[in-house]
Amino acid sequence: xxxxxxxxxxxxxxxxxxxxxxxxxxxxxxxxxxxxxxxxxxxxxxxxxxxxxxxxxxxxxxxxxxxxxxxxxxxxxxxxxxxxxxxxxxxxxxxxxxxxxxxxxxxxxxxxxxxxxxxxxxxxxxxxxxxxxxxxxxxxxxxxxxxxxxxxxxxxxxxxxxxxxxxxxxxxxxxxxxxxxxxxxxxxxxxxxxxxxxxxxxxxxxxxxxxxxxxxxxxxxxxxxxxxxxxxxxxxxxxxxxxxxxxxxxxxxxxxxxxxxxxxxxxxxxxxxxxxxxxxxxxx
Amino acid sequence: xxxxxxxxxxxxxxxxxxxxxxxxxxxxxxxxxxxxxxxxxxxxxxxxxxxxxxxxxxxxxxxxxxxxxxxxxxxxxxxxxxxxxxxxxxxxxxxxxxxxxxxxxxxxxxxxxxxxxxxxxxxxxxxxxxxxxxxxxxxxxxxxxxxxxxxxxxxxxxxxxxxxxxxxxxxxxxxxxxxxxxxxxxxxxxxxxxxxxxxxxxxxxxxxxxxxxxxxxxxxxxxxxxxxxxxxxxxxxxxxxxxxxxxxxxxxxxxxxxxxxxxxxxxxxxxxxxxxxxxxxxxxxxxxxxxxxxxxxxxxxxxxxxxxxxxx
Numbered sequence: 001x002x003x004x005x006x007x008x009x010x011x012x013x014x015x016x017x018x019x020x021x022x023x024x025x026x027x028x029x030x031x032x033x034x035x036x037x038x039x040x041x042x043x044x045x046x047x048x049x050x051x052x053x054x055x056x057x058x059x060x061x062x063x064x065x066x067x068x069x070x071x072x073x074x075x076x077x078x079x080x081x082x083x084x085x086x087x088x089x090x091x092x093x094x095x096x097x098x099x100x101x102x103x104x105x106x107x108x109x110x111x112x113x114x115x116x117x118x119x120x121x122x123x124x125x126x127x128x129x130x131x132x133x134x135x136x137x138x139x140x141x142x143x144x145x146x147x148x149x150x151x152x153x154x155x156x157x158x159x160x161x162x163x164x165x166x167x168x169x170x171x172x173x174x175x176x177x178x179x180x181x182x183x184x185x186x187x188x189x190x191x192x193x194x195x196x197x198x199x200x201x202x203x204x205x206x207x208x209x210x211x212x213x214x215x216x217x218x219x220x221x222x223x224x225x226x227x228x229x230x231x232x233x234x235x236x237x238x239x240x241x242x243x244x245x246x247x248x249x250x251x252x253x254x255x256x257x258x259x260x261x262x263x264x265x266x267x268x269x270x271x272x273x274x275x276x277x278x279x280x281x282x283x284x
Numbered sequence: 285x286x287x288x289x290x291x292x293x294x295x296x297x298x299x300x301x302x303x304x305x306x307x308x309x310x311x312x313x314x315x316x317x318x319x320x321x322x323x324x325x326x327x328x329x330x331x332x333x334x335x336x337x338x339x340x341x342x343x344x345x346x347x348x349x350x351x352x353x354x355x356x357x358x359x360x361x362x363x364x365x366x367x368x369x370x371x372x373x374x375x376x377x378x379x380x381x382x383x384x385x386x387x388x389x390x391x392x393x394x395x396x397x398x399x400x401x402x403x404x405x406x407x408x409x410x411x412x413x414x415x416x417x418x419x420x421x422x423x424x425x426x427x428x429x430x431x432x433x434x435x436x437x438x439x440x441x442x443x444x445x446x447x448x449x450x451x452x453x454x455x456x457x458x459x460x461x462x463x464x465x466x467x468x469x470x471x472x473x474x475x476x477x478x479x480x481x482x483x484x485x486x487x488x489x490x491x492x493x494x495x496x497x498x499x500x501x502x503x504x505x506x507x508x509x510x511x512x513x514x515x516x517x518x519x520x521x522x523x524x525x526x527x528x529x530x531x532x533x534x535x536x537x538x539x540x541x542x543x544x545x546x547x548x549x550x551x552x553x554x555x556x557x558x559x560x561x562x563x564x565x566x567x568x569x570x571x572x573x574x575x576x577x578x579x580x581x582x583x584x585x586x587x588x589x590x591x592x593x594x595x596x
Contacts, residue, residue, distance in 0.1 A: 025400060028393050032407035035469065038422045039410065041433065045425065054431040098318040105315035109308050117320060124327045126581070129528045130550035131573050134557045134566045135333035136326065138342070158322035188311035217415035219535075220528045224558065235417045239536055242421055249425050256418040263413040271406050278470070279477040 042260070045253035053249050067254035077255065079230065080237040087152045087222070087233060088215035092208055095157045100204070103166025104196050108178070109188065118167070124160045129220055137224055151225040152233070156215060162207055165277075169203045170196070206277040209270055213263055234259045331574075338568035343561060355568035365569065367544060368552040375460060375548060376524035382464045383520045384513070387471025392501075394472070395479050405476070409469035416466065416529055420536035423462040424449065449538055452545035459546050463533050467523075471516055478512030479505070510588070518584045525580060526550060526573050549573060 045053055047063040055061075071077050105111075106118050129136075136155060145151035177199060181191045197204075219235040226232065232240070238255045245251050267274060338355050340348045359365050390408055394401040411419060426434045427448035438446050448458040482505065490500040506513075523529055531550045534540060540547035540555070547555075549569065557566035 024393075028401075028404050031390070031393070032404045035408045035465070036410055038419070038426065038465070039414065041426060042418070042422045054428075056433070056436065098322070101315045102319040105312045109312035109315065110305075111309035111312035114312065117316065120328075121320070121323055124323050126522070126577070127327055127331055128522065128526045128577075130531050130553065131526050131570050131577070132327065132330035132334055133554065134563055134570055135330035135337055137557070138337065138563060139326075139330060139333065154322075155326040158319060158326050160323065163319055188308070188315070192315070213413065217417075218528075219415060219417050219532050235415050238421065239417050242424075242536070249428075252421055253425065256421055260414040260418050263415075264410065267406075267410060267413040275405065275409060275473060279473045 039260070039264070042253050042256055045250055046257040047254075048250055050248065050250050067250045068258065071251055071255045071258065075237075075241070075255075076229075077234075077237070077258065080232050080234045081258075083152075083231060084216060084233040084235075086149065087156070088212050090149075090153050091156045091215045092211040094153075095159065095162060095211055096204055096208060098157065099159075099162040099166050099207075100197060100200055101192065102163045103170055104192050106163070106167045107170035121160045121163055125164070133220065133224060140225060145225075147226050147228040147231055149231070152222055152231065155225075156218070156221060162211065165207065166200070166203065169200065173199060203277075206273050209266065209274055210277060213266065213274075216263060334567050334570045334574065336567075337564055338571045340564045342563035342567075351564065355565045358565055359568055359572070364544065364547075364552065368547045368549045371456065371545070371547060372525060372549040375456060375530070376521055378457070378460045379463055379524045380517060380520045382460070383467055383471050384516060386464055386468040387516060388475050388509075390468060390472040391475035391479055392505075395476060405472070408472055411466050412469050416532035417536050419466050420462065420533055423458075423465075424537050427458060450542055452543045455538055455542060455546045459533055459537055462537065463530070466533075467520075467529070471520070474516055475509070475512060478509050482508045514584065514588050518581065521580050521584070522577055526577055 040058065044058050044060065046067055047065070048055075048060040049062060049064050049066070052060055052062070102121075106114060140146060140151050140155060145154065178191055178195050181195050186194070217235065218233075219239070222233045223236050223239070226236070234255075238252065238259060241255050242252050337348075339350060339352060341351045341354070342348055394404045394408070426432050429435060429447050429450060430445060432448075435446060435448065438444075438448075446454065449455050486504045486508070487500055490504060495503070527550075530548055531554065534546050534548055534551050535554075538546045540551045550573070553566045553569045553573070556562045556569070
């Protein structure tokens with residue numbers, strides 16, 4: 001990490017420096033507060049009574065858990081949370097399994113066409129979901145996977161982003177670590193399982209967080225593939241919730257808080273890993 | 285990389301060596317099979333199908349009828365298609381520069397690594413943890429006519445009673461601002477990565493030569509940041525034109541209204557497919573979107589002379 005001194009306007013005296021620093025920090029703080037204001041606002045409305053929603057005070061006069069209780073009891077919200085958890089967890093585990101396998105092969109094993117296959121996989125990164133949503137829907141319908149966990153899960157697994165990162169990671173691993181196993185006559189599967197996977201723990205942890213997060217927050221595909229309310233994920237549920245309880249913003253914000261909170265807690269705990277892996281992976 | 289494996293294989297009899305190479309190739313294919321197959325079926329095939337389906341009329345039950353270029357002819361004569369195309373371009377032209385400026389601005393603001401800035405970075409990035417559905421709902425609430433917190437703020441500073449999402453002239457701008465607010469933390473992080481790669485010595489040398497901070501920003505930071513800038517501009521353009529994030533934002537905040545003023549091409553494609561079951565027509569517009577994205581990519585590569593920056 002290198003600090004860049006660019007932003008220090010050449011100070012004449014120590015006092016001037018302190019002043020410039022102070023103003024700089026103050027501006028940053030104000031902007032940062034503006035950045036998280038909508039999230040605080042969401043929390044604030046979520047614990048307000050209906051009559052207080054549009055009062056200007058941010059801190060409720062009489063905080064109430066009523067909105068949360070309503071959302072969790074009057075609406076099958078646990079079901080939506082469970083669906084989302086199942087989909088996100090299964091996608092994350094299966095994707096990590098497949099991507100580590102592919103990443104290992106692309107980084108280490110030699111076979112004809114390897115570079116071409118890697119390039120082809122990499123180029124799928126430029127394809128965004130809205131572009132292929134119509135044919136993907138038709139395809140998944142033809143496979144009989146509409147309104148099923150399979151339809152929610154299977155197409156979400158395949159993403160070149162993870163393959164790319166894992167390949168880079170394996171390329172940076174010293175080869176000597178596998179050599180001993182090769183000399184012992186271990187097969188490729190055993191090397192992958194007993195040498196490569198244990199070595200991948202840090203990157204697997206980082207990717208697991210990113211994958212889980214992405215799937216917990218995804219909206220467009222679940223909206224398209226599962227119209228059956230029993231299969232709704234939380235994002236689809238709250239989008240519908242809003243149209244159902246148009247005027248009851250306190251309920252909508254309570255539901256939104258329930259959906260957002262697990263991810264914000266995850267962020268508080270793994271903030272460093274999450275930000276570092278995005279910063280270095282931003283495909284620089 | 286070849287040496288190690290062949291030298292290991294070399295210790296074995298010649299007959300085994302041949303099969304070792306074949307075994308390695310077979311293992312390689314088997315290891316990539318699940319992902320290769322999945323990407324092919326769920327991304328590659330739909331990409332090809334998008335063009336294929338655009339020549340058919342597909343009804344809600346999945347029966348296909350070949351109609352030639354009828355869907356493209358319909359597109360040409362559909363005023364709503366042209367409106368949404370224009371809206372998409374206006375959205376991109378507003379979003380991309382705003383994201384560039386806010387992303388770079390925030391990165392410069394917090395680029396020194398210290399405890400205070402670590403907390404600030406996390407605060408700027410925090411919205412990224414929340415889904416766009418939630419973000420859109422919160423923004424919708426903040427700009428509710430007359431009562432919303434931002435609506436009141438606007439009135440308080442003398443802007444009068446603004447209908448942020450009800451006025452067709454303002455709604456797209458409101459959606460853009462919400463998008464910028466959500467995405468800027470991500471681009472801040474990308475720019476921070478780029479800033480870190482600039483050698484510190486350049487700034488020290490410039491300082492000794494008496495260069496002002498503005499001069500060193502202009503002559504050191506910006507030129508050396510060109511690869512990052514290229515990445516940011518390309519990714520944000522693709523996101524604005526064809527991204528799922530743009531779709532989520534519009535779908536929840538406005539459903540494309542009022543009076544179609546926020547209907548992006550992706551929103552219109554979705555409505556044609558899943559509201560009116562005009563899958564063939566939707567596929568034709570999606571095919572155009574692919575062309576639009578390719579043009580954007582080529583434009584950025586040409587504008588940066590083939591994406592090469594080392595000649596600077």
